[in-house]
Amino acid sequence: MAQLIDGKKISAELLDNVALEVADFKKMHGIAPSLAVVLVGDDPASQVYVRNKIQRANQVGIRSIEHRLAADVTQSELNDLVDELNWNPEVHGILVQLPLPAHLNEEDIVNAIDPCKDVDGFHPLNVAALALGNPKLVPCTPQGSMMMLTQTLGDLTGKHAVVIGRSDIVGKPMAALLLQSNCTVTMVHSRTRDIEALCRQADILVAAVGKPELVKASWVKPGATVIDVGINVTLIDGVRKLVGDVDFADVEKVAGAITPVPGGVGPMTIANLLQNTLKAAHVQMFK
Ligand SMILES: Nc1nc2c(c(=O)[nH]1)N[C@@H](CN(C=O)c1ccc(C(=O)N[C@@H](CCC(=O)O)C(=O)O)cc1)CN2
Numbered sequence: 001m002a003q004l005i006d007g008k009k010i011s012a013e014l015l016d017n018v019a020l021e022v023a024d025f026k027k028m029h030g031i032a033p034s035l036a037v038v039l040v041g042d043d044p045a046s047q048v049y050v051r052n053k054i055q056r057a058n059q060v061g062i063r064s065i066e067h068r069l070a071a072d073v074t075q076s077e078l079n080d081l082v083d084e085l086n087w088n089p090e091v092h093g094i095l096v097q098l099p100l101p102a103h104l105n106e107e108d109i110v111n112a113i114d115p116c117k118d119v120d121g122f123h124p125l126n127v128a129a130l131a132l133g134n135p136k137l138v139p140c141t142p143q144g145s146m147m148m149l150t151q152t153l154g155d156l157t158g159k160h161a162v163v164i165g166r167s168d169i170v171g172k173p174m175a176a177l178l179l180q181s182n183c184t185v186t187m188v189h190s191r192t193r194d195i196e197a198l199c200r201q202a203d204i205l206v207a208a209v210g211k212p213e214l215v216k217a218s219w220v221k222p223g224a225t226v227i228d229v230g231i232n233v234t235l236i237d238g239v240r241k242l243v244g245d246v247d248f249a250d251v252e253k254v255a256g257a258i259t260p261v262p263g264g265v266g267p268m269t270i271a272n273l274l275q276n277t278l279k280a281a282h283v284q285m286f287k
Pocket residue numbers: 048049095096097098099120140141231242261262263264265266267268269270
């Protein structure tokens with residue numbers, strides 16, 4: 001049976017470390033790092049994620065400022081808020097919870113955030129910095145996935161990593177980070193031919209595609225490390241159940257190590273958001 005990569009445990013260690021560094025930051029500067037969290041509308045999952053982010057921020061001593069906007073807010077009203085947060089020296093990190101309601105243009109909003117406060121790492125300047133091998137603020141889910149990989153495997157040099165999915169917030173930055181760690185990287189997606197055979201070549205398999213339990217044991221090389229980024233809500237006999245993109249019960253029989261859902265990558269995302277907030281605050285103090 002595969003080793004379980006425990007995201008709750010690894011993220012708790014990271015949060016303890018962030019809390020210590022936040023205490024040092026406060027001693028040095030006399031203020032707390034601060035994070036502005038913008039939530040538009042009433043998507044139930046987004047409400048849960050935002051609540052968890054604020055709760056964890058408070059736990060490590062980061063000041064959080066919540067901005068809740070109605071679902072029918074206009075693009076220019078949201079832009080005005082982002083602008084105000086950009087100019088406010090008491091705000092070190094800004095995050096706009098995604099997805100936004102359909103009438104809003106996500107790209108324009110992300111582009112409006114000051115790249116130095118972009119703790120999600122989604123701004124084009126942060127994307128470019130990562131692609132050029134000089135990362136500044138890195139997207140939280142891929143950064144957390146890399147921490148789990150290095151804790152499990154140590155040096156990743158020479159390993160063949162296959163990333164399933166090419167989203168801007170997970171697949172692409174994940175591939176860039178794996179490349180930076182000297183992996184040989186293959187990206188597969190909906191138009192790839194024979195995905196299964198390519199996945200079977202992977203020493204490291206990262207599933208970030210949003211398809212419940214897509215990856216079966218037959219896709220996995222014996223002993224491979226499997227990172228499951230998927231968070232899919234399914235109904236089993238009328239009961240809400242969270243499953244990943246990996247068929248855990250099947251794949252754990254062949255993998256060397258595997259992340260569960262829940263309790264894997266998810267908690268790492270939030271811990272990395274707070275680490276990014278601290279990093280952004282440090283950079284702004286010396287500007
Ligand atoms: N601005 C952003 N929006 C979104 C991001 C993001 O990184 N920045 N990522 C996702 C949602 N997300 C954080 O925002 C997120 C999703 C899931 C978890 C998590 O801890 N999940 C738990 C299970 C929670 C549950 O029971 O529902 C787990 O996997 O154990 C954290 C953060 C999209 N939007």
